[in-house]
Each structure stands twice: as structure tokens, then as C-alpha cells.
Amino acid sequence: xxxxxxxxxxxxxxxxxxxxxxxxxxxxxxxxxxxxxxxxxxxxxxxxxxxxxxxxxxxxxxxxxxxxxxxxxxxxxxxxxxxxxxxxxxxxxxxxxxxxxxxxxxxxxxxxxxxxxxxxxxxxxxxxxxxxxxxxxxxxxxxxxxxxxxxxxxxxxxxxxxxxxxxxxxxxxxxxxxxxxxxxxxxxxxxxxxxxxxxxxxxxxxxxxxxxxxxxxxxxxxxxxxxxxxxxxxxxxxxxxxxxxxxxxxxxxxxxxxxxxxxxxxxxxxxxxxxxxxxxxxxxx
Amino acid sequence: xxxxxxxxxxxxxxxxxxxxxxxxxxxxxxxxxxxxxxxxxxxxxxxxxxxxxxxxxxxxxxxxxxxxxxxxxxxxxxxxxxxxxxxxxxxxxxxxxxxxxxxxxxxxxxxxxxxxxxxxxxxxxxxxxxxxxxxxxxxxxxxx
Amino acid sequence: xxxxxxxxxxxxxxxxxxxxxxxxxxxxxxxxxxxxxxxxxxxxxxxxxxxxxxxxxxxxxxxxxxxxxxxxxxxxxxxxxxxxxxxxxxxxxxxxxxxxxxxxxxxxxxxxxxxxxxxxxxxxxxxxxxxxxxxxxxxxxxxxxxxxxxxxxxxxxxxxxxxxxxxxxxxxxxxxxxxxxxxxxxxxxxxxxxxxxxxxxxxxxxxxxxxxxxxxxxxxxxxxxxxxxxxxxxxxxxxxxxxxxxxxxxxxxxxxxxxxxxxxxxxxxxxxxxxxxxxxxxxxxxxxxxxxxxxxxxxxxxxxxxxxxxxxxxxxxxxxxxxxxxxxxxxxxxx
Numbered sequence: 001x002x003x004x005x006x007x008x009x010x011x012x013x014x015x016x017x018x019x020x021x022x023x024x025x026x027x028x029x030x031x032x033x034x035x036x037x038x039x040x041x042x043x044x045x046x047x048x049x050x051x052x053x054x055x056x057x058x059x060x061x062x063x064x065x066x067x068x069x070x071x072x073x074x075x076x077x078x079x080x081x082x083x084x085x086x087x088x089x090x091x092x093x094x095x096x097x098x099x100x101x102x103x104x105x106x107x108x109x110x111x112x113x114x115x116x117x118x119x120x121x122x123x124x125x126x127x128x129x130x131x132x133x134x135x136x137x138x139x140x141x142x143x144x145x146x147x148x149x150x151x152x153x154x155x156x157x158x159x160x161x162x163x164x165x166x167x168x169x170x171x172x173x174x175x176x177x178x179x180x181x182x183x184x185x186x187x188x189x190x191x192x193x194x195x196x197x198x199x200x201x202x203x204x205x206x207x208x209x210x211x212x213x214x215x216x217x218x219x220x221x222x223x224x225x226x227x228x229x230x231x232x233x234x235x236x237x238x239x240x241x242x243x244x245x246x247x248x249x250x251x252x253x254x255x256x257x258x259x260x261x262x263x264x265x266x267x268x269x270x271x272x273x274x275x276x277x278x279x280x281x282x283x284x285x
Numbered sequence: 286x287x288x289x290x291x292x293x294x295x296x297x298x299x300x301x302x303x304x305x306x307x308x309x310x311x312x313x314x315x316x317x318x319x320x321x322x323x324x325x326x327x328x329x330x331x332x333x334x335x336x337x338x339x340x341x342x343x344x345x346x347x348x349x350x351x352x353x354x355x356x357x358x359x360x361x362x363x364x365x366x367x368x369x370x371x372x373x374x375x376x377x378x379x380x381x382x383x384x385x386x387x388x389x390x391x392x393x394x395x396x397x398x399x400x401x402x403x404x405x406x407x408x409x410x411x412x413x414x415x416x417x418x419x420x421x422x423x424x425x426x427x428x429x
Numbered sequence: 430x431x432x433x434x435x436x437x438x439x440x441x442x443x444x445x446x447x448x449x450x451x452x453x454x455x456x457x458x459x460x461x462x463x464x465x466x467x468x469x470x471x472x473x474x475x476x477x478x479x480x481x482x483x484x485x486x487x488x489x490x491x492x493x494x495x496x497x498x499x500x501x502x503x504x505x506x507x508x509x510x511x512x513x514x515x516x517x518x519x520x521x522x523x524x525x526x527x528x529x530x531x532x533x534x535x536x537x538x539x540x541x542x543x544x545x546x547x548x549x550x551x552x553x554x555x556x557x558x559x560x561x562x563x564x565x566x567x568x569x570x571x572x573x574x575x576x577x578x579x580x581x582x583x584x585x586x587x588x589x590x591x592x593x594x595x596x597x598x599x600x601x602x603x604x605x606x607x608x609x610x611x612x613x614x615x616x617x618x619x620x621x622x623x624x625x626x627x628x629x630x631x632x633x634x635x636x637x638x639x640x641x642x643x644x645x646x647x648x649x650x651x652x653x654x655x656x657x658x659x660x661x662x663x664x665x666x667x668x669x670x671x672x673x674x675x676x677x678x679x680x681x682x683x684x685x686x687x688x689x690x691x692x693x694x695x696x697x698x699x700x701x702x703x704x705x706x707x708x709x710x711x712x713x714x715x716x717x718x719x720x721x722x723x724x725x726x727x728x729x730x731x732x733x734x735x736x737x738x739x740x741x742x743x744x745x746x747x748x749x750x751x752x753x754x755x756x757x758x759x760x761x762x763x764x
Contacts, residue, residue, distance in 0.1 A: 014296050031749065040653065058744050061654070066652075066707075066708070149608075156384070157384065161389075162386065165387070166386070169460075177658070178662050180657035196694045198673065206673075206675070207491045207687070214346055218338075220381070221377075221378065238480070240459055249380075254377060257376055272373065276373055278369070278370065280359075282376075347677075
């Protein structure tokens with residue numbers, strides 16, 4: 001890992017000195033050793049703040065939305081999940097590929113700061129190597145099949161409707177509507193989110209089970225075919241809601257109904273719910 | 286719920302009907318004096334693709350016991366392609382509803398053409414019977 | 430001092446729960462919070478602090494203010510809600526006790542008294558337990574809070590190992606202590622003094638910040654903030670709220686609910702103008718409120734050093750690192 005850190009710093013210094021990028025987004029150490037939050041390096045003198053270790057969990061891609069019309073190029077360090085997130089933002093028409101300079105990093109997985117084990121979000125990662133980049137750091141990590149990807153969902157599907165309802169009610173009762181899940185999600189990039197339109201009537205501001213469930217289910221549905229399975233939502237949630245169990249359920253169904261599909265592997269493939277086939281499966285209509 | 290309330294309970298079913306086919310089908314059913322349950326409240330939309338899955342969630346939240354989405358048969362959409370999206374959308378939505386614990390019999394999506402008055406009658410009657418058998422929807426509970 | 434053996438604490442709780450709603454630190458569905466004793470969950474007295482602060486005892490997440498029914502354009506029913514009832518908050522830590530003092534300042538002083546808060550506050554009895562250990566994220570003693578006790582609590586308890594020392598500090602507290610007489614013993618024992626491992630130098634901060642409104646430091650620290658409400662909703666002292674009405678045809682209710690100044694639409698006005706359009710202004714507002722404005726208005730910090738925001742921020746925005754940085758930068762020079 002420290003080899004990558006050295007390379008990161010060198011590349012950052014080079015890009016900033018030459019003026020190829022205006023600033024570069026990476027990671028630096030927080031106060032505690034198990035924290036490596038995002039860092040914004042604006043000059044070569046600060047490049048030594050950059051770090052690559054097993055706690056670089058936060059995604060860097062979403063910050064590109066803060067600067068949609070940058071004065072110069074924006075540099076960004078991107079692992080596999082970040083690269084897919086960047087593709088997601090490009091495909092959703094939120095940023096321009098020409099405005100960013102992607103330094104890809106091959107990632108073998110991050111650790112959960114609380115336990116030191118492999119982070120939940122990295123457990124089912126199928127694309128550890130960035131699929132889009134301008135230059136690449138690190139040796140490619142072998143891509144393995146993840147047969148457990150839908151295991152938790154299959155377990156939940158076996159429950160009776162009342163048990164399922166009880167399970168999800170328990171979870172959504174915990175929700176404090178902080179919207180951390182929405183704010184970290186690269187697929188949640190609407191300029192005005194439906195929850196902010198509370199005069200219109202979509203979503204009330206009250207915190208109760210009904211409104212919390214409405215928020216959770218609606219957000220899951222809104223991102224259904226665009227979710228890149230980065231797991232940031234579940235990581236950011238302060239109440240440990242199992243959000244990926246909702247998102248992956250939708251992905252599983254979409255795979256089953258409309259053919260195998262993974263979001264944002266490129267910027268051309270239309271997401272399944274935005275297109276149709278004349279011979280689509282019709283189960284009950 | 287006490288016995289008297291239970292005996293008096295009638296399901297509330299919200300039916301989103303597309304203007305060109307399903308609504309006309311319902312209209313034809315009325316013209317032909319076909320009897321179908323009064324529990325149905327019809328909401329006319331220009332196309333079944335107008336129905337936002339959030340409407341379904343909101344309906345259940347606000348007290349609907351069952352929801353029906355009815356549109357033109359694929360290939361016959363007045364706007365050419367709307368109901369193809371409806372088809373994909375509501376298959377996914379139905380599974381999501383089921384996964385969150387709502388009985389799958391509460392939500393139906395059906396194709397009803399302008400001439401299929403009887404299909405409309407049969408669909409809503411069956412939906413009403415199914416929902417009556419299950420009982421009132423207490424899930425995604427009211428925002429009260 | 431008078432003590433109650435830890436093995437008998439359940440009996441004490443049973444006595445207290447007889448006449449009031451008793452709230453204790455519990456783990457409910459995996460989240461630690463203050464919940465009614467006897468409800469589903471596991472009691473946790475040994476943890477340093479709960480994740481969710483006890484502020485919802487006095488200032489609920491969502492609170493109905495009034496409800497109404499209308500018929501023929503006349504109001505047939507109008508109820509102003511008062512959900513207050515006698516409550517005992519058992520096991521509150523000194524940092525959270527300090528936060529209750531801050532909330533008292535906001536809701537009960539300076540010419541406007543918030544009845545919804547007042548009704549609950551008058552019926553609340555606080556039983557504080559001093560800390561004998563601290564979490565890596567605790568820094569209360571740098572923010573003027575003594576981790577071992579708080580003088581504003583009705584009853585002060587001390588963790589003495591096998592037992593809890595117990596002292597009434599107010600009249601209301603004495604009533605509670607009287608109820609527990611039969612469980613109390615006399616024991617010699619001094620609570621272990623404890624101090625936080627995380628230290629910051631918070632002296633002179635308000636004065637320095639008052640000159641730094643346009644300083645570039647705000648842009649630097651706000652860049653990684655994602656604008657969620659995690660810090661505000663976990664903070665024991667955040668008290669901003671929104672008021673909305675829900676209408677269902679002929680009936681409805683007005684409610685207030687927590688709001689967060691980190692949300693972009695928090696300060697958006699009719700017409701679309703937003704005096705805090707970016708994260709820059711919003712983070713500045715948050716830290717100035719905690720460290721300067723509240724000091725100027727009420728003479729105390731609004732940050733009590735509980736460390737919950739540091740523990741749970743998804744991108745590790747850290748108020749202690751900010752205070753450290755504040756000490757380094759010159760007020761009028763660029764970062």
C-alpha cells in the first residue's frame with residue numbers, strides 16, 4: 001500500500017505543477033488511524049497529505065457535482081467503485097468527461113474501521129479495477145465471482161409477508177432522515193430531490209414509520225437500475241440500516257426480468273427501466 | 286378492531302386507468318350496466334406510463350387497501366410506447382412491494398382495452414374479493 | 430456516601446418506574462438510545478454514552494403542535510397538544526446534562542418561553558451518572574464539562590465499581606432519593622477521576638472566530654462535507670426545527686420536526702434565494718453557532734464535547750481538528 005501512496009503523491013505533484021489539473025481529490029489521514037477521509041489537494045506543496053491505506057472508504061466521485069463547470073480540469077483518484085460512480089454521473093448527464101482527469105487505483109478492498117475486517121461494501125465487489133481512467137496505479141486485482149451477492153436477499157424473500165413487514169418496519173423505525181444515504185449515492189444526483197419538495201406532497205417532513213418507509217422505498221426505486229453497488233449508502237448510514245439489501249433486491253429482479261445487467265460499466269448502455277423490448281416478460285398482466 | 290367495525294369494513298381500491306383504453310373499458314362497462322364493486326375509485330391518467338411508482342406507495346400509505354394500474358395492451362398504446370415502460374416498471378414495483386411485506390394480491394397491473402368491459406369488471410371484482418379476504422391494509426401505515 | 434449496589438439497580442429502577450416514565454440507556458435494534466425501561470432492548474449502563482442523545486425527551490424528533498377538524502368552513506375541533514408527562518432520565522452523562530442546560534437557555538429564556546419544551550422540562554427529573562472511562566472521541570473536559578459530575582442534575586450518581594454512589598442535588602432529586610432509601614447503604618468510596626484522551630485548546634475561540642467570517646478556512650474544511658444531517662441529528666445540542674402542516678381534507682395537524690442547517694434548502698426562501706447557497710456558508714454557520722454565536726448570546730459553548738459527530742460523520746469532518754487548526758491560522762491571513 002505504501003508504494004501506491006508514493007505514486008499518488010508523485011502523480012499529484014506532477015499534475016498540479018504542470019497545471020494539468022486545478023485540484024485533485026484523494027484521501028488523507030483523519031485524527032485517528034482508522035480514518036482516511038477525502039482530501040482536496042490544491043497545490044503540489046500539499047500533495048504529501050495524500051494517503052492510500054485500508055481505510056480509504058469514502059467515495060471521491062460525488063464531489064465532482066460540487067464543481068460542474070470547473071475553471072480547469074479536476075483531478076480525481078478513483079478505485080473500481082469510484083470509476084463506476086464517475087461513469088454514472090457522466091451517463092446521467094451531470095458532469096463532462098473532458099473536465100476530469102482520472103487517476104485509477106486498483107483496489108484490493110478496504111477495512112471496516114470499527115472491526116478491522118473487510119468492509120461490508122467491499123465484500124461483493126466485482127470490479128476492483130477502475131474501468132475508466134487516464135492513468136492507472138497499482139497492479140490489477142484479480143476479479144472473482146461473488147456468488148454470495150444476492151444471498152441476504154434470498155434469505156429475506158423466504159419470509160412470510162408479515163415477517164418481511166416486521167423486519168423492514170424495525171429497520172425504518174431507526175431512520176433519522178439524515179439523508180446521508182442520498183448524499184453519498186452517485187445515482188442520487190437530481191438537482192432537486194423529491195424529499196426537498198415537501199410542499200408538493202411527495203414526502204412529509206415528519207419522522208414516523210410511514211414517512212421513513214416511503215423515503216426508503218422511493219429512493220431504492222428511483223435508483224433501481226442505476227445502482228452501482230458501491231455500498232456507500234449503507235456505510236454512511238449512522239443507524240446501520242441494511243440499505244444494500246433493498247438496492248440489491250431491485251438489481252436481482254432486474255437481472256431476472258430483463259437479462260444480466262450491471263450499471264455504469266460504460267456510459268452508453270441504457271439502463272433497463274429506460275428502455276423496453278417488444279417481447280418483454282409479462283407475468284401477470 | 287371490534288366485530289362491528291370489521292363487518293362494516295369495505296376495502297378502498299384505487300384504480301389508475303389510462304384514458305384511451307382502460308378508462309373507456311370501464312366506461313363501456315358502465316354503459317352496459319355491468320355490476321362491479323363500488324369500492325373502486327378510478328383515477329384517469331393519459332397513459333399508464335404516467336403512473337409514478339410513488340403514487341402506489343403513497344396510496345397504500347394514505348389508506349388504500351388495494352391498487353390497480355390498468356392500461357392499453359402492448360402495441361396498442363395511444364402514445365405508441367408508453368405501456369412498454371409500464372410493463373417493465375410495474376413488474377419491478379410489484380416485487381419491491383412484496384419484498385417490503387405488502388401482500389402481493391393488493392397490487393395489480395392489467396391490460397384492459399376499450400372494448401374489454403367484461404375484463405375490467407372481472408379484474409376489479411376479483412381484486413375486491415381478494416382484498417376483502419385479506420383485510421384492511423395496515424402496512425406503510427397512515428400518516429396520521 | 431450513600432450507595433446502591435449494582436446488583437440491586439433493577440429494584441431501584443422498578444421503584445422509579447412506578448410513577449413516571451423511566452428512560453434508561455438501552456440498545457434497541459442495534460442502536461443505543463434512551464428508551465423506556467421495560468421496553469424491548471438491552472440495558473446498557475457500562476457503555477460510555479448512547480449514540481442517540483437524550484434531547485428527544487424534551488424536544489422530540491417530530492411533535493404535534495395542534496390538530497383540527499373542519500366542517501362547512503367552520504372549525505369544529507381544535508386541540509393544542511400537550512404530550513408532557515412525568516419522566517425520569519436515568520443514566521444521563523455530564524456532557525448530555527450540559528446540553529440540557531443549553532436547551533434550557535434557548536427554549537426558556539430571553540423573553541420567549543416555548544411551552545412545548547417547558548411542559549416537558551418541568552416534569553423531567555435528571556439522574557446523572559458520572560463517567561469512569563472515556564471514548565477516544567470524547568473531549569468534554571476541553572469544552573468546560575466535568576466528566577465525573579454535573580451540578581445541574583437533580584440526582585448525581587457515581588460509578589464506584591460494585592455500586593453506585595448517589596447524591597441528591599435539588600429538591601426534586603431529594604424526592605427521588607427518598608424513594609430509594611431502603612436500597613441504600615453507607616459506603617466509603619471516591620469515584621475514579623477520569624479525563625478525556627482527546628484534548629483541544631478551546632480558549633479564546635469565540636473572540637478569534639468573531640474576526641474570521643470571511644476567512645478562507647471555511648472553504649477548506651467544508652469541501653468534503655456531504656451536507657447530510659448526521660452531525661445535527663446526533664448532536665445533543667442542535668435544536669433547529671421546521672414547522673409544517675399536514676392536511677387530509679377536513680382534518681389535519683401542525684407539527685414541528687428537527688431540521689438541519691446542513692441541508693441546502695434549510696435557508697432557502699420563497700422565491701428561491703438562499704443566503705447560504707453552498708457548503709462553505711453552511712459549515713461556517715454550524716461551527717460559528719457552536720463556538721461563537723452561542724457563547725456571545727448565552728455565555729457558554731454549544732458544543733459539549735460528546736464526540737458523536739466525530740464518530741459518525743461519513744467523511745470524518747472533525748470539530749476538534751478544526752479547533753486545532755484555528756489555533757494555528759492567523760485570523761487575517763490566508764490559510
